Amino acid sequence: MKLFVWLALALLTGLVAPAAAQTRAPLSTVLGAENWLNGRPNAQTFKGKVVVLDVFTFDCINCKHVVPELRSLYRNTKRDDLSIIGIHSPETSYEKQHGNVVANLALQGIVWPVAIDNDFSLWRAYGVDAWPTQLIFDRHGVLRKTVVGDSQDDVIAAEVRQLLSER
Helix, strand or coil: CHHHHHHHHHHHHCCCCCCCCCCCCCHHHHHHCCCEECCCCCHHHHCCCEEEEEEECCCCHHHHHHHHHHHHHHHHCCCCCEEEEEEECCCCHHHHCHHHHHHHHHHHCCCCCEEECCCCHHHHHCCCCCCCEEEEECCCCCEEEEEECCCCHHHHHHHHHHHHHCC
16 A cells, blocks of 8 residues: 555656657558558558558457448548558467458458558557557548547547548
């Protein structure tokens, strides 16, 4: 108990600094991925667009819950305004197998480009710590919202709508 009180006082008085906020890589970092499914994006893919980076693994039930909203956004928003890019960071060895990823993307209707992140380099670069995570960038490539977990379709859709309305 004394340690807790001391730490609280130290934080309040500035004797101990809180951990620094995690910095996240710029949007363009995803372009450095070597392996892609459903096409390989380039800098033009993002230029002037709202971009959703969806960090997921195909066998995660919470990740699967996010896919219908992403499909809806992808289907109902002009390609000139929105890009969705998947980052597949597998949890298990089964999810690392190329054929399993291809089959499951097809089963889930994921047709946007997906970076294969078997070594978790993108996961670390973007400071992700849970599946699923959506990083939502504005038309200037600035990270504006991070959504972690499922059941947040309204949050994702509202943020995308807000960013699409900004010119």
